[in-house]
Amino acid sequence: MTTTPASSDAGGLFVERTHLPFVVGAFVIALLGGFSLALALPIDALIKGVSLSWVEHAQVHGHLQAVGFAGFFIVGVSYRISPRFTASPLAHPRLVAPSFYLLGAGVLARFVGQPVANLEPFGALMAASGWLELAGVACFALITLTTISSARLRGDPTALLFSAGAVWFLVAALLNAVWLTELWLDDRTILAGDRGAAILLPLFFGVHLSFIFGVALRTFPVFFAATRSSLRPQQAAIALAQLGLLLATVAAVVDVAAGPRPWLLEASGLTLVGIALIWLTLFTGWWRSPIRLRPGSQPFALTLQLAMVWCVVAAALLIGASISAVGDGRAVEFATFDAVRHVIGLGVVTTAIVGMAQLILPEFAGERLRRPPGAWRGTGLALALAAATALRASARLFEDQLSFEAFHWLMSIAGTLALAVIVILAYYFWRALRGMRDIIQFTEERVRNVAPGRRAPPIDPRS
């Protein structure tokens, strides 16, 4: 096993910056793909109605958001924080760059290939996208599982959740690669609904939520000055989530492979996942005041608190829909899945990314040192995302009571709000990145100008 630091810069001020290409990639995909399509889809439906091409683009949007935006961010941040959580260097650092290029090429090939997959070579490109992503995810899983292996053996909840997340990422990527290849061989461009659902279950509940809770269980009790709960109950909640997700994923795969949909198995799995999610939020202390955060960082705590609120809402929707489906002797409806996916995708994942990025990325930490951000940024971005989540999910849940136009208008407003948040965050990230370069240059010059054996003069704060 190779265990040398992944990267270093000459300034020595911010040693590991492995996360940077992934975070920049996540912003680029979100701005040019995922969130732009989120806005374009409802507007296109209002102008032209829903067509085959609309459904292809909806699937591309979902994939860019789940694997491109959220996936890239998760991979980059976990490369940064796994070594810190476990006090051991990042394992297999030579696989970091391949994981970036393979995942990036896979997401790009899907973006370009799927909408025109009926023309060659785009069908082949769409199929190749799945295998490229699988190879990228395999590199990521190997790095993560090895880096955190000792913490996992100790039963550390964060390490257990990161490990589960890496394994579920492999499962989702494998299903995606196999079914995209079948799609290409059948000369079709749209994944059947049951296949899409079977890929998205492990992605949302296995990958996104595992990594978010992995970070939350470790950091939130510190931010919110909550008493850390003992290991056993946290491990039990994690095990319950894995059991529930396993049952629901098996039900979804059986539905694709053999049918009919084993709805009782699916509902039992989703109910267990819902209970486990509510249980996990109880270990974080999110309802307390963020007194341990510096005053300049406290407004960002609202994003973390709202992410937990939305997680409870998604869990309650899952439990309620599963119980009512069992009562009626049927499977959980598409509308519930779509609403829950967006409560999680926007309310939990995007909101947590917006908050955690500003709290834990070194670029934003450097910005806080130079010029503390206005309180509006934490509160404003959190509330805008909450409004977008409420509009996106309620449009779907109350679709029957809405006209076609009202339904898509609500989605367009939600899309505009969400895109605006990402544009603002990307701008501040870019500004923080430029500021960081100045700091590194300044430090390098200071070090260069000091004579051997002498100490550098004290820094003039005005510089």
Ligand code: HEM
């Ligand atoms: C306000 C922002 C958003 C809007 C307006 C929006 C809109 C849409 C629309 C119109 C669809 C198609 C639904 C259908 O098939 O009828 C969709 C599907 C989807 N969206 Fe979003 N979305 C948003 C944000 C997000 C985010 C942040 C994520 C994940 C992080 C996400 C993930 C998905 C997924 C996975 C699908 C399913 C794609 C498939 O069928 O394979 N969306 N979204």
